[in-house]
Amino acid sequence: MIFLKLIVTNLRRHRIRSFISIAGIAFSVAAMLTVVTILQGAIGMFSGILSSDSEIIVFERNVSDLFFSNVPAAAVEEISSWPMVAHADPVLFGIVSSADHPVITCFGVTAADARIRKATWLAGDRLAFAQHSDDVVLGERAAEFLGAKLDDHVPIGHGVFHVIGILKTSNGFEDGGVFMPLNSAQSFFHKEGASSVITVKLRNKDDAALFKAMVKATFPNLIGLEDAEFTRSYSQFRILKATAWAIGGCGLLMGGLGVANTMIMSVFTRIREIAILRVCGFSNTQIAAMIFGESTVVSLFGAALGLLTGTCLLLVLKQVPVLHGYVDVTIQPVVVLTVILLALLTGIAGALYPAAYAMRIRAVEALRFE
Amino acid sequence: MNLPTAQVSSQHLSSQARVVLRAEDVWKSYDDGAISVLKGVNFEAAEGQTVALCGPSGCGKSTLLHLFGGLDSPDRGRVSVNGIEVNRHRNLLRLLRHEVGFVFQLHNLIPDLTLEENCLIPTVAAGVGRRTAQARLNQLAERTGLSHRLGHRIQKLSGGERQRTALCRALMNQPKILLADEPTGSLDEHTSGAVFELLLDTVATEGVTLVMATHDRGLAKRCDRLLEMRDGRIHEPVSA
Numbered sequence: 001m002i003f004l005k006l007i008v009t010n011l012r013r014h015r016i017r018s019f020i021s022i023a024g025i026a027f028s029v030a031a032m033l034t035v036v037t038i039l040q041g042a043i044g045m046f047s048g049i050l051s052s053d054s055e056i057i058v059f060e061r062n063v064s065d066l067f068f069s070n071v072p073a074a075a076v077e078e079i080s081s082w083p084m085v086a087h088a089d090p091v092l093f094g095i096v097s098s099a100d101h102p103v104i105t106c107f108g109v110t111a112a113d114a115r116i117r118k119a120t121w122l123a124g125d126r127l128a129f130a131q132h133s134d135d136v137v138l139g140e141r142a143a144e145f146l147g148a149k150l151d152d153h154v155p156i157g158h159g160v161f162h163v164i165g166i167l168k169t170s171n172g173f174e175d176g177g178v179f180m181p182l183n184s185a186q187s188f189f190h191k192e193g194a195s196s197v198i199t200v201k202l203r204n205k206d207d208a209a210l211f212k213a214m215v216k217a218t219f220p221n222l223i224g225l226e227d228a229e230f231t232r233s234y235s236q237f238r239i240l241k242a243t244a245w246a247i248g249g250c251g252l253l254m255g256g257l258g259v260a261n262t263m264i265m266s267v268f269t270r271i272r273e274i275a276i277l278r279v280c281g282f283s284n285t286q287i288a289a290m291i292f293g294e295s296t297v298v299s300l301f302g303a304a305l306g307l308l309t310g311t312c313l314l315l316v317l318k319q320v321p322v323l324h325g326y327v328d329v330t331i332q333p334v335v336v337l338t339v340i341l342l343a344l345l346t347g348i349a350g351a352l353y354p355a356a357y358a359m360r361i362r363a364v365e366a367l368r369f370e
Numbered sequence: 371m372n373l374p375t376a377q378v379s380s381q382h383l384s385s386q387a388r389v390v391l392r393a394e395d396v397w398k399s400y401d402d403g404a405i406s407v408l409k410g411v412n413f414e415a416a417e418g419q420t421v422a423l424c425g426p427s428g429c430g431k432s433t434l435l436h437l438f439g440g441l442d443s444p445d446r447g448r449v450s451v452n453g454i455e456v457n458r459h460r461n462l463l464r465l466l467r468h469e470v471g472f473v474f475q476l477h478n479l480i481p482d483l484t485l486e487e488n489c490l491i492p493t494v495a496a497g498v499g500r501r502t503a504q505a506r507l508n509q510l511a512e513r514t515g516l517s518h519r520l521g522h523r524i525q526k527l528s529g530g531e532r533q534r535t536a537l538c539r540a541l542m543n544q545p546k547i548l549l550a551d552e553p554t555g556s557l558d559e560h561t562s563g564a565v566f567e568l569l570l571d572t573v574a575t576e577g578v579t580l581v582m583a584t585h586d587r588g589l590a591k592r593c594d595r596l597l598e599m600r601d602g603r604i605h606e607p608v609s610a
Contacts, residue, residue: 001500002483002494005487009480009482012482013482276479276480277495278466279441279478280466280492280495282495364442367474367478
């Protein structure tokens with residue numbers, strides 16, 4: 001109890017300094033939580049596009065980005081005919097632009113595609129999709145930022161398209177995207193006869209391994225991956241995740257420097273006090289434990305404040321109209337635990353030098369000269 | 371060894387008295403030998419004895435006390451406390467936790483803690499149970515007249531109370547030896563006398579050996595032995 005009191009007393013003694021240090025950790029934690037959660041949400045949404053009513057994604061082997069993947073129409077036909085396949089839907093991804101929006105995701109799909117079938121149609125008739133080559137269906141948010149209504153003609157890229165429907169999905173990318181008939185998209189993006197991926201629904205999920213083996217045997221340049229496998233292995237996702245953690249890590253490093261500064265000042269300003277503790281019989285371990293205890297308290301308060309701030313920030317971002325549908329505020333427990341652990345490690349790392357310094361203080365010198 | 375100071379500093383020991391403090395030909399210097407503080411000191415103190423070390427500033431009184439407490443190490447010679455050879459790296463914790471208590475001229479209490487919390491620090495270091503520590507504190511606080519001040523912060527205490535608190539803290543783990551470095555040096559004459567009276571009374575009750583550095587010869591004469599230190603040596607005995 002006295003030991004804890006010694007830890008807390010010192011933090012309370014220099015309240016402003018302690019608060020600044022806690023705030024440093026809190027901002028770092030909030031930054032890491034926000035960046036990681038947004039990117040994981042984005043990854044989740046992108047995965048959701050691919051796994052809509054399907055379990056397996058087939059795409060060109062060794063491509064760095066699905067936008068560069070080319071899957072021939074013959075593969076779609078062949079795979080659709082396999083007995084374990086319930087349905088196989090080709091999807092072509094493309095990026096289009098309009099006057100004020102340089103990046104709009106375009107989905108080239110068939111009328112049978114789950115995205116068309118399962119979405120909530122706010123305007124237009126689902127059965128009218130893919131009747132004409134210049135028909136497009138807009139996601140709700142895309143219609144909003146393009147200022148388009150049903151039956152309007154909107155300029156997208158180098159073409160003008162007729163809006164035959166507006167649909168709503170829970171996925172931000174889809175909600176902010178443009179759906180074209182597959183043939184039109186192939187022509188628009190100069191990818192005649194090809195799609196980016198095939199999303200496959202199996203009759204029995206247990207056949208996944210067999211299906212993947214058949215893809216490998218039949219189409220050596222294609223690869224079939226289950227959704228979870230794809231999310232784990234897709235290089236773009238890995239880069240995004242690594243970037244998010246690196247940005248957060250840099251933030252924590254700054255926070256750690258703040259803790260180190262606080263703890264160094266804390267030790268320097270009470271050399272005499274540490275000398276007294278030594279005279280009272282405190283061991284090196286007990287002195288170090290006291291310094292690490294202080295940094296741990298700072299880190300824990302910082303982590304708690306950071307988690308609270310980060311969560312509030314995410315909730316605010318979710319309410320921003322322009323980001324609607326793009327921010328997923330589902331904070332994963334593993335992210336929370338990782339952030340807390342990193343904050344603690346940062347605090348401990350920040351206290352390493354101060355603790356070593358405190359352990360070296362010689363009572364006789366400190367009591368004589370200070 | 372042919373050092374008269376050794377005989378001088380131990381001549382008041384009776385043949386039955388158990389020696390608890392011993393310094394044998396102890397040398398100590400600072401600044402790479404530029405400042406020589408102790409020059410072959412020999413000293414012995416028996417269990418329960420009170421010994422006053424007098425002498426001018428810089429003569430080595432505090433340094434000798436620091437060596438007995440393991441806070442510093444001699445350049446040459448041997449120092450032992452209650453049979454334990456003082457070595458800065460070995461035995462130091464055992465020495466500070468169980469064998470030796472320190473009282474300094476400045477009370478050296480932690481100002482943000484209460485009297486009670488300050489006194490309990492040595493028991494935390496030694497891993498003494500809370501109940502045992504509390505019982506010991508109550509006993510010492512009653513003896514030193516501080517029972518009503520236990521929950522007060524150090525800033526609220528008078529100079530005399532602070533020094534009495536320092537005495538309580540030094541005795542918490544029931545050390546055999548109390549090393550007091552000018553314990554009344556920062557107090558006025560009246561308070562100084564009262565604190566010294568309490569110091570003598572407490573060490574007598576506890577059966578503790580007291581070695582005290584002081585400039586106050588009036589107080590020093592009330593100890594069992596009074597030793598004069600000059601130029602890094604214990605020169606001559608003065609009967610108490």
